[in-house]
Amino acid sequence: MKTTNEKIAQLRAAMQAAGANACLIPSSDPHSSEYLPDHWKARAYFSGFTGSMGTLVVTDTASALWADGRYFIQAERQLAGSEIQLQKIAVEGTPTVTEYLTDALGEGQVLALDGMVTPTATVLELEKALAKKGAKVLSVDLVSPIWEDRPPVPSTPAWLVDTETAGVSAEEKLGRLRKKLAEAGAAAMVVSRLDSVAWLLNLRAADLDCTPFALAYCFVTTTNATLFIDQSRMPEEAIAALRAQGVGVESYDRLLGTLTGYHHDRVILVDGSTNWAIYSAVCQNPNFTVKMGEDPIQAMKGVKNAAEIKNLMNCHVKDGVAMVRFQIWLEQQMAAGATITEVDVDRKLMELRAEQPGNLGVSFDTIAAYGANAAMMHYHATPDNCTKLEKRGFLLVDSGGQYADGTTDITRTYALGELTENERTYYTYVLKSHIDIAKLQFLSGCTGGNLDVMARAAVWQHGIDYRCGTGHGVGFIGGVHEGPQSLRVTNTVPFQPGMTITDEPGIYEEGEVGIRIENELLCVERVKNQYGQFLGFESMTRCPIDLTPVRPELLDADEKAWLNAFHAETYRDLAPLLTEEEAAWLAEKTKPLA
Known part of the structure; x- marks a missing residue:
């Protein structure tokens, strides 16, 4: 088994091959989840730090990990013996991730990150800060080719919470969401947070440890709603129940293609937690007008x-x-x-x-x-x-x-x-x-x-x-x-x-x-x-x-x-x-x- 320093060295080699001078690995999956399926625990794999929150940055010459006060003691112990320097969030003198990278990168240099697992708000902040130094952001997956024995993507059986238990049907919740979108001046949204998808459609599974969510997206417009999920783990009666409430079902990996090929003019609301790959797909389609805003489902289900x-x-x-x-x-x-x-x-x-x-x-x-x-x-x-x-x-x-x-x-x-x-x-x-x-x-x-x-x-x-x-x-x-x-x-x-x-x-x-x-x-x-x-x-x-x-x-x-x-x-x-x-x-x- 490779040591932490050996894994960092392997990552640096991948950076060099991609023409990057730094790499950002957040604690995230395509849905900005707090608790991650093992398949997306890249920060833990490369750093050795197993806390639920943390961000790893590797440059040509140094590496650092940011953790909050819950994890200072644990992080110090798990990083001991490695080259990674602990950065204690909210402690005086500790730079933010953006400040650290802005200081580390200069004219013509490149920060690599995987847009599928990095929130849009994070990338927009980094792009703005790095542009002042003449540096730029490159969306590329450096992790997959070098992560040995990477765990598979989970695909557990999915099920629907009955309306009596949930209190409100998926059809009613979609109606409420559409009203909230209209109030925000939008007519479409990609629901990407798993807790939001779960609440909106009364959908549950066990794709995350300890958390009954299914890996899925829901694309909602004024007239349609489509659930993107691995259909093989959904009972036919569940698919039929969703369709009866106005929700179509498509394969999980078809979302980006659907967004780039969408041909109706729509103002689309994008939450900052939405991953950069989705944001980029929306921006590439001239039929969409992007409006940044908060996911309204969060307040509704709260x-x-x-x-x-x-x-x-x-x-x-x-x-x-x-x-x-x-x-x-x-x-x-x-x-x-x-x-x-x-x-x-x-x-x-x-x-x-x-x-x-x-x-x-x-x-x-x-x-x-x-x-x-x-x-x-x-x-x-x-x-x-x-x-x-x-x-x-x-x-x-x-x-x-x-x-x-x-x-x-x-x-x-x-x-x-x-x-x-x-x-x-x-x-x-x-x-x-x-x-x-x-x-x-x-x-x-x-x-x-x-x-x-x-x-x-x-x-x-x-x-x-x-x-x-x-x-x-x-x-x-x-x-x-x-x-x-x-x-x-x-x-x-x-x-x-x-x-x-x-x-x-x-x-x-x-x-x-x-x-x-x-x-x-x-x-x-x-x-x-x-x-x-x-x-x-x-x-x-x-x-x-x-x-x-x-x-x-x-x-x-x-x-x-x-x-x-x-x-x-x-x-x-x-x-x-x-x-x-x-x-x-x-x-x-x-x-x-x-």
Whole structure:
């Protein structure tokens, strides 16, 4: 097996043969997915860094990888021994990818990138910056010819979510999309994001690990809609059902030819996440007038309908049953002195979720991190690299499930035994931050950026911060990270009733401890008066929060009241689905905090 440096050298040789002086490899597939099929994990293959986010740049003389705060520790470890220099995103003194390439390239030089996997917004930014230096961008696939034993393109069985579960038919959603396009002054769009295609057509598959999406595009005009997908994995009844709703079906690889040969005059909306190859095909056709804009489906699907909310509530109860049984198992194993590793935790959670009705697997790779490992926000244990649990300190478990009626994401931090006073204090700070968002009432119009600041107050006042957002949207039988809403300082999307969000503040001290507490929340209407409409949140998650580490004197009366009410709801909804012994255990875990 080649080393990272040997792979970089091979890439440089391909660059030289193509007349390029630099190469950009993003973490992306043709659909700008967050979690990638193995076939498109080129950045991981060439760099050795396996985090879900990162960008690799290789020039004639140097190479660098950009990662955000979730992955600093992991990236440093995985890049060790290679020539690749880690660039820490948002850290003072770190250049952006564009700044780095603008500095590296000069007159007549060329940046190579694969237009099929690079978003249009990225290429437009690079072209503009490099033109000032006399450099240019070349779209070319340098990866495929030199990636040995590249995994195949996935093609799993595709299926349709019934309208009763989804709440709205594909035909109705297409009508809503066409109205949004008209409002934007457009008459056509290539829906390229997999979460958008999935929502629009109620289409699901398992082409991405942990995420039930099908590799597909949908070309929508005022009069037609065409799904581009590998038809061999679609049942005839599914194809017939789509055609009955006005959706034609063509082969996945025919999209670009359809766009270049399209002969009707259309203003076509192009989202910045659309890949450069699609953008180029549209620009080459004089019948299209390109209008850049945001994918309107993202905002539409961000607000869940009544059927989706009902189903999500149900799947969170099922997920809570699995989580309760996991904690009971964990306590029993620790009390018996059994040898338990982080990998055992991962396996047990998968097993318990699989027992729940309608489970489709996990919604992301479980993060089971003991002790200092939890300081790495996206740590993932493997059989060859995992830690044994001991009767002291914390175990952080961030996990989630995919179900036929929804998607879940939950984090609990468990005390395994003796704790330091510092650990108990940190835990209570995180709990305060979590509760402060969960019980917050705020005016309609407040954005994720507004609320993120409020969440951090409980840790900021102690000179502590966390290098990530406080929360993210979650899809419906979809991606565990979906927007457009998020609890992040930079987010400008106002919250609306029906939006879901995770509430997951944390404290991460390298080499010491990692703590996170996460529930999923539903945005709902509260009081309306002369000041306007107030909104708030209801917790959808049903799982007890470990009270063992809490320093009650640090919680105020309102925080205690919220915690006790949450635990009362958790017991009410889970107890009927548990055995008598399990219910008695839960009653003890959800007793009011004095």
